[in-house]
Amino acid sequence: MKRLKFVFGRGMWRLIRFSPCILLLSVLGCGPIEAPNLVTSGWPKKPITISCFAAAGGGTDAVSRMIAKLMKEELGVNVNVVNRTGGRGGAAINYVGVRVRDGYNWGGFSESMLTASVLGITESTASDWTFFMLAGAPGVLSVPEDSKYTDLESLVAAAKAAPKTVKVSASLTGGIWHTKLLALEGAADVSFQFIPYNKGSQPSQLAALSGEVDAVLTSISEQAELIRGKKLRPLAMIEADSYEFPERGTIPSAAAAYPDVTKIPVSQFLGFALPSDTPGVILEKITAAFEKIAASDEVKAFCESRLLTLQGWHGEEADKRAQSAEQAWVWKLDELGITVESPAAFEIPKPE
């Protein structure tokens, strides 16, 4: 004993001697904290955190920050955005996934979280989440303004005449725009030379401007300024519907000529999600606030300025969309061979 006292010094020794009491006290103190009835009554009582899975500065991040600002006004508590970008977004998905279901942790997600499971990043699939989809931008295939291709048909004809010579950039391999490009290839029965660029859509678009690729497929929102500024010329929407571009008229849909483009029903969505087993009382409150936000002028103005399509989907509708997109997408990735886990391992049914 004396020796120990000597080693640690008197002050430390006192601390050590009392440590069992401290531990006991703490165990007693922790009892009532996690009791569930305290969680739901009078929710929300403390700040909410949106764990955004994308890096600061992009579209997902911008939408998360706007939701945070408007939710603060609706719910009356602080809403913070934290970019948990580790593991290709898996950090945010896993973090929110294991929290206590008290409604104080939301995930700031976009459509690419649907592929996280088969890429070996997380264990959760779309059915584990309930989604709130605020807005999304449709995909558009564009060429540089001085390109010799004037419409989609001429581009497809060139690719048919000499397969693998028309170079197209569409962000990164296995991402949403690459998947859309694959859908177009399947529908028009051609093969382009896909050139991957990572770190968001901008490098893909820069490559089109610098003439490194012939065409680029990314969201209309990210191309908007380049289209308005007459640097890029839109050829076709890779969506079911055509699009009214404010300054440059109607952009036709690729589905008009190649209806099979819609076979992979993947579309961009930006918004947030909560674990689907969050208490219903809390989800109802969030839904009510979300409906108000989606109808607000600020969101409308935001979507208009960035050419985002307002979605405002939630509940069953959003979940159904997420699940059907997930099925088509992950099986397509499995076909390409870039999955680490088979979709079957997560019991994701194969679409017909």
Next chain:
Amino acid sequence: MEAFVQFAHQFVVLATPFNLLVLLGSILLGIIFGALPGLTATLGVALLTTVTYSISLSVETSMMALMGVYVGAIYGGCHPAILLNIPGTAAGAATAVEGFPLSQQGRGGEAIATATVMSFLGTLFGVFAMLLCIPWLSRLALLFQSSEYFLLALFGVLICGSLTAPDVPVKGWIAGLFGMLLATVGMDPTHGFQRFTFGIPELVEGIKPIPVILGGFAIPQIIRSLTSKQDPAKTGNPIQSLWPKVLVLKQNVKTAIRSGLMGVGIGSIPGVGEDIAAWMSYDTAKRYSKNPGEYGEGSMEGVVAAETANNACIGGALIPLLTLGIPGSPPAMMLLGAIMLHGVIPGPRLPEEHPEFIPKMAAILTWASLFMLVCGFAVSRISVYVLRIPVYLLMPFVALFTVLGSYAFDYSLFNVWFMLGFGLLAYLMEENGYPIAPLVIGIILGPMAEDNLRRALIDHQGSLLPFLTRPISLAFVVLICFSLFFRRRRS
């Protein structure tokens, strides 16, 4: 000329007391962010965006705040680099190579003061570039394709590798290549194949630069300081002057101009940031130096080169950001997001739709650099006291920041573990004569080099000819050959 009139007008109009107060606060915050290990310009801009957006400040005031943090954070990194040999970024590592020996000689105060003046001048370089050369520099971004990006990244790794090897050059190359090997961990950017991840989900995105920088620079320094045999309280010489020497500044005018130009040019190439600019200008300064023997043992010229280029990058990076909507570096990426949140959409139409916006940003940048100069001198009076704190007290606090910083990067403990493990490895490597700076540069530039090389090869069906037929490419190939050959003959 018209741009200058606009600029002068904005310079006066923006100087409301409220704006300047916001700027002062954000500059100080930025310097603190830059000076504390692990807190970066990106995080600073991200945090302030939330604040300015949620309390609905006007666009001008918000931009004041954000540019203040950006400029302050890029500059603030020189304090720990010079005083403690703990740079916060790979660009700061170039400053540390020359600045820390100066600090050990008791010239730390002077080095910081010189760095402050040079950061100020570097930022002004960026302002002039924004006003004068925006049409040309925005076109520069379009001249760069995959082959140029690859050569630029390769050049960065190679010069850093042969510049910093204290033992034999081959060890510098090994360190740089080891960095590139570590950079291959994770999902490969071209094909989406997962390499060397061993089933660990955190590794899928690859190894992050911040934990590597913290582990590589801070942990070995903590170990060295705490276990060295000398009495820790007596290692530092007395702090001499806290002002720059006019004679030294005069001698370095040429270096400063050259580095400023390089910083602006490199900054305006999207995706290439402060890291390459600082090392490239440091290399050039050494090559043209009258006393190259000073390098590595404390050369003020080296500090001047690195710091000027570093800050000149800011103005350079703003050019593609404003005219093409393409950010040059991660903090510029965040800045783009912030500008768009505040309702201004950068792109090719910006000069037509908001003709006043670019002169306005230039004016804000000028105000920010002026405040940075004043705050920098003020803060350096406090920060040199760090040298008076006994090491046994200082280093545990540095360790605390290192852990918090690598956690705050993306809020996962995995990065903290990685930082600790890598720190021990870095210490052992340094003991064996392998430099750390090329390793860090290799990790940062490795993906850029590999991704662009493979893309260029796919693009041209495996032909290496485009590397020689494209003019800028050819220039880089010549530059790389020249720099390798030249160096070998001298050593």
Next chain:
Amino acid sequence: MLERSELRRADIFSGSLISLIGGLTLIGASKMPMGGTYGGVDNPWYASPGAIPLLLGALFILLGLAVVVHGWRQGGGRHLGDGVRCFVRDHDRRRRTLKIGGLWLGLVAYVLLLAWKPFAASSLVFGRVLSAQGHFGFLTEANGANYWISSAIFLTLFVWAFRPGGRVKILSWRSMALATTLWGGPLLLGYLFSVHLHVPLP
């Protein structure tokens, strides 16, 4: 850095290790897909995921051997066995190695403490008691209280371990000030970060 003669001896070890890493990289890289297409992208050998690792692995073997040869030529091979013998016998060096190891393990212990859930729960009680006045509300969160207490304990033990020798009076102004710094520092840091900067704590 080590002294010159020791460095040449160490070169033989570090060079072989680098060649070994190179070999392992080659083995790993040779298992990567090559040829045809992968993920919808052309995958010729020169652009395959394994191409760069193969190149790097081969370079590592060569450069590692170069380091070994350089070390051997400069006389590093002569006293290869001495290295181990020296380490066992040389009191000073053994002490230094233990010190470095201890320091590193101390850091590891700190992070372990941060991540250890039961400890977080017990520090929460301290936090609740202290934040009763409404100040430092972040201490009512498990991570806030945990961060403060683990960091303060780490700082105290580290400063204690590496302080210069000599007797220290516990009850003196000097040590009181020190204790305030060591316990107040992390408290302030945690407060600033979690409340004002919105950076979550571990």
